[in-house]
Amino acid sequence: MSQLLFVKSSVFGDGGQSSQLADHFIEHWKAAHSTAEVVVRDLVNQPIAHYDLTAISALSADVEDRTPDQQEIVTLSDTLIGEVQSAGAIVIAAPMYNFAVPSQLKAWFDQIARNGVTFKYTENGPVGLLEDKPVYILATRGGQYHEAGLDYQVPWLKLILGFVGLKNVQVILAEGLNMGGAEQSIQAARSAIDSISL
Numbered sequence: 001m002s003q004l005l006f007v008k009s010s011v012f013g014d015g016g017q018s019s020q021l022a023d024h025f026i027e028h029w030k031a032a033h034s035t036a037e038v039v040v041r042d043l044v045n046q047p048i049a050h051y052d053l054t055a056i057s058a059l060s061a062d063v064e065d066r067t068p069d070q071q072e073i074v075t076l077s078d079t080l081i082g083e084v085q086s087a088g089a090i091v092i093a094a095p096m097y098n099f100a101v102p103s104q105l106k107a108w109f110d111q112i113a114r115n116g117v118t119f120k121y122t123e124n125g126p127v128g129l130l131e132d133k134p135v136y137i138l139a140t141r142g143g144q145y146h147e148a149g150l151d152y153q154v155p156w157l158k159l160i161l162g163f164v165g166l167k168n169v170q171v172i173l174a175e176g177l178n179m180g181g182a183e184q185s186i187q188a189a190r191s192a193i194d195s196i197s198l
């Protein structure tokens with residue numbers, strides 16, 4: 001097994017509940033793949049600029065027409081996509097902030113979803129171009145959404161991952177972390193991680 005890519009997006013850094021679940025996942029991963037390298041993409045300590053016209057212009061300019069500034073933007077996007085391509089599996093620590101993913105994680109997807117590189121449009125609709133691989137989403141949130149049918153975060157994550165070709169997605173939920181029973185919820189998520197066969 002090649003690399004594990006860990007995409008980290010809690011503003012609380014290593015202390016974040018999603019980061020701590022990811023640490024548990026990585027221990028479980030290393031037990032199964034002792035020689036595999038873990039590559040960390042820390043979206044809080046190495047923030048990615050929000051998508052804007054400058055970025056769109058850079059990413060859509062012809063290679064020979066790119067200015068040095070545009071090339072810098074494309075190089076970052078290439079690096080982020082390269083990390084996804086090189087990974088044998090991906091773990092995404094995804095806290096819920098205001099019913100969605102952290103804006104840092106959205107900014108990462110804005111760089112990953114690239115026309116002609118990770119997806120293309122055909123007569124039959126969009127086609128993802130990334131080679132499929134396991135993606136593990138560790139979703140933490142203060143409230144309860146899943147059973148109420150009010151979770152717009154994980155469905156969005158699955159939608160955009162599938163859009164670029166990543167359809168082999170497993171979700172570990174830790175809900176109600178700001179309600180009573182947070183400890184049980186974290187423990188259940190840790191047990192769910194332990195039961196993933198890698």
Ligand SMILES: Cc1cc2nc3c(=O)[nH]c(=O)nc-3n(C[C@H](O)[C@H](O)[C@H](O)COP(=O)(O)O)c2cc1C
Pocket residue numbers: 009010011012015016017018019094095096097098099100140141142143144177178
């Ligand atoms: C800025 C912010 C916004 C939040 N918004 C929500 C929310 O919309 N729904 C919810 O259930 N919890 C919300 N929470 C609680 C977090 O989802 C919960 O504490 C989660 O475990 C945080 O994960 P982390 O520690 O990995 O960052 C929010 C927390 C923060 C800091």
